[in-house]
Amino acid sequence: MGAYLLRRLPSALVVLAIASFGIFALVRMVPGDPVSTLAGPDASPEARAAIRADLGLDQPLVTQYVAWLGQLARGDFGTSYRIGGSVKDLVADGAVNTIVLTVTALLLAMAVALVCSVLAVVLDNRWVNATLSFGNTLAIALPTFVTGLVLILLFAVVFPVLPAGGTPPDGFLARPDLSVQYLLLPAVCLALGAGAALTRFLTESLRTELRQPYVTTARALGISRRRIVLTQALRNALPSAVTVLGIQFGTLLGGAVLVEAIFTWPGLGGLIEEAISGRDYPLVQVLLLLSVMVFVVIQLFTDVIHAWLDPRIRIGGAA
Amino acid sequence: MSESLIDIAAPEAGSPGSPDDQFDHRRRPGIWTALRRGKGLAGLILIGVVVALGLLAPVLAPHSATEQIPGANLVGPSGAHWFGTDEVNRDIFSRTLYGIRTDLIVVFLAVPIGAAIGILVGLISSWWTFTDVVAQRLFDLVLAFPTLILAIALTAFVGPGLRTVFFVIVAVELPVFGRLTRTSVRTVREMPYVEAAHVVGAGSLWQLRRHVLPNSMEPLLVQLAVSMSVAVFVEGAMSFLGLGVRPPQPSLGSLIRDGVRNMYDAPFFAVGPLALVVALVLGLLLVSQALAEARRA
Numbered sequence: 001m002g003a004y005l006l007r008r009l010p011s012a013l014v015v016l017a018i019a020s021f022g023i024f025a026l027v028r029m030v031p032g033d034p035v036s037t038l039a040g041p042d043a044s045p046e047a048r049a050a051i052r053a054d055l056g057l058d059q060p061l062v063t064q065y066v067a068w069l070g071q072l073a074r075g076d077f078g079t080s081y082r083i084g085g086s087v088k089d090l091v092a093d094g095a096v097n098t099i100v101l102t103v104t105a106l107l108l109a110m111a112v113a114l115v116c117s118v119l120a121v122v123l124d125n126r127w128v129n130a131t132l133s134f135g136n137t138l139a140i141a142l143p144t145f146v147t148g149l150v151l152i153l154l155f156a157v158v159f160p161v162l163p164a165g166g167t168p169p170d171g172f173l174a175r176p177d178l179s180v181q182y183l184l185l186p187a188v189c190l191a192l193g194a195g196a197a198l199t200r201f202l203t204e205s206l207r208t209e210l211r212q213p214y215v216t217t218a219r220a221l222g223i224s225r226r227r228i229v230l231t232q233a234l235r236n237a238l239p240s241a242v243t244v245l246g247i248q249f250g251t252l253l254g255g256a257v258l259v260e261a262i263f264t265w266p267g268l269g270g271l272i273e274e275a276i277s278g279r280d281y282p283l284v285q286v287l288l289l290l291s292v293m294v295f296v297v298i299q300l301f302t303d304v305i306h307a308w309l310d311p312r313i314r315i316g317g318a319a
Numbered sequence: 320m321s322e323s324l325i326d327i328a329a330p331e332a333g334s335p336g337s338p339d340d341q342f343d344h345r346r347r348p349g350i351w352t353a354l355r356r357g358k359g360l361a362g363l364i365l366i367g368v369v370v371a372l373g374l375l376a377p378v379l380a381p382h383s384a385t386e387q388i389p390g391a392n393l394v395g396p397s398g399a400h401w402f403g404t405d406e407v408n409r410d411i412f413s414r415t416l417y418g419i420r421t422d423l424i425v426v427f428l429a430v431p432i433g434a435a436i437g438i439l440v441g442l443i444s445s446w447w448t449f450t451d452v453v454a455q456r457l458f459d460l461v462l463a464f465p466t467l468i469l470a471i472a473l474t475a476f477v478g479p480g481l482r483t484v485f486f487v488i489v490a491v492e493l494p495v496f497g498r499l500t501r502t503s504v505r506t507v508r509e510m511p512y513v514e515a516a517h518v519v520g521a522g523s524l525w526q527l528r529r530h531v532l533p534n535s536m537e538p539l540l541v542q543l544a545v546s547m548s549v550a551v552f553v554e555g556a557m558s559f560l561g562l563g564v565r566p567p568q569p570s571l572g573s574l575i576r577d578g579v580r581n582m583y584d585a586p587f588f589a590v591g592p593l594a595l596v597v598a599l600v601l602g603l604l605l606v607s608q609a610l611a612e613a614r615r616a
Binding site for chain 1: 456459460463464465466467468471474475476548552555556559560575578579583593596597600601604605608
């Protein structure tokens with residue numbers, strides 16, 4: 001396993017390195033200037049130059065980039081120009097909220113997908129299949145902002161049983177029951193699309209799996225269909241589902257931007273919007289880099305889990 | 320295992336030249352008949368209704384998109400105003416009909432443009448190893464960003480507006496189609512008949528046009544339908560975040576956002592636009608599913 005990870009690491013690092021420079025250069029190409037937002041419209045040229053030198057923006061791009069990398073390596077993420085405070089704290093605060101939301105949604109989606117696909121395959125009943133397929137198409141077709149609004153309208157406006165948005169006032173650990181209430185609507189909203197896609201994929205893989213000769217053999221030996229699905233087909237169908245899960249996690253993080261806006265959830269989505277519109281270079285860089293890093297790490301993780309579940313990849317090396 | 324994943328992108332091997340194909344040399348039947356029944360037909364009807372409503376907006380709408388009607392402020396649905404009126408006295412039904420047009424531009428113009436460029440880049444770059452590697456890494460990089468984060472970043476360059484939505488859609492779809500085309504090219508060029516064409520002296524361009532492109536058509540069509548439904552979603556999401564069309568121009572997404580702003584005073588506001596968004600996305604999704612099923616059959 002370690003050897004496999006080691007083999008995959010270089011290409012991931014190359015993508016990260018290219019992305020980090022790309023982001024660094026791109027952020028500085030955005031029209032607008034942090035100096036003018038900081039100094040105000042009436043600042044004298046001398047004052048502006050002083051601020052520019054203070055931020056290190058008068059240096060050549062490559063010098064700035066190398067300095068930034070050095071900072072990152074020392075764990076210093078810089079100071080936000082506009083919001084003030086260290087980038088590390090700002091990002092950490094937002095990240096906690098976003099991660100709680102995304103991971104909850106992912107777990108929900110996984111649970112729903114497992115239950116629904118196994119049910120569909122084990123029962124193999126016309127009505128069950130039709131219902132699941134209809135619900136599935138609907139869940140994929142409903143855009144996130146539509147389900148979010150319908151959920152808020154239903155459970156916060158018409159039947160006011162759940163909060164319409166925000167995070168629990170004292171953090172997630174203080175009152176678990178309250179946290180569940182706050183998490184429920186946004187997490188369901190975020191999980192719906194991913195859950196549906198995952199269910200569709202897993203059901204299809206299970207069906208394919210059940211047409212394999214080993215299943216016929218097992219049936220001939222008198223093992224029940226349910227037992228074959230649970231003990232053998234599921235295990236064989238899981239590796240490719242993990243790949244889809246990895247892709248879905250990326251989609252979830254993107255969707256989180258929107259869900260956070262709908263449910264006024266103070267996560268990374270709002271932070272990134274604020275940072276870009278304020279030309280807050282240090283904050284934007286770290287956030288965009290984080291987004292690419294998450295993507296790369298997920299891809300790596302997916303491949304490793306894939307290899308763990310399927311020995312052929314581990315040994316063959318063709319991943 | 321992963322066959323099903325590969326299958327999505329791999330073109331149908333060896334379909335030209337099969338006995339059923341003798342009378343139709345262009346394309347094997349099946350994929351188009353899928354649109355004449357069941358899911359495909361239902362999807363086409365849904366799309367058709369929404370498109371017709373949008374195209375006929377000047378005829379059907381009782382008011383213009385920006386006309387302010389004196390004395391009608393946030394009134395509920397009635398015979399005069401089917402969807403009610405908004406906070407500055409505009410007829411929501413009329414705005415919704417005109418708003419569809421914005422989405423139609425995004426779906427039927429931006430997506431095909433992004434797809435066309437992506438297919439072209441995919442076809443040409445994948446023919447040589449060097450350009451192939453460069454193009455694939457670039458595609459990877461773009462795909463590494465979640466769509467909405469890309470949208471927010473791009474808005475910083477060009478400001479909010481329909482143009483930005485257009486750019487985002489093109490930027491997101493280009494690598495998707497580029498990569499799909501690349502998979503097809505890689506598969507098809509290994510086929511004996513392409514090799515044979517090469518041997519008898521066919522040029523790269525001729526091979527691409529005559530063999531590779533027609534054989535990549537079906538997966539690309541399925542992806543086109545999927546991408547179009549995603550485009551409706553992206554337009555809505557961007558308008559929702561305030562990155563989309565600028566007021567007073569309506570779009571389905573911006574109407575939904577206005578509806579949310581007035582949710583407590585006028586819960587009826589967003590219902591019409593919401594229903595249309597769902598109809599359009601559902602229609603495109605049904606078509607894509609029907610096409611995909613016909614391909615697999």
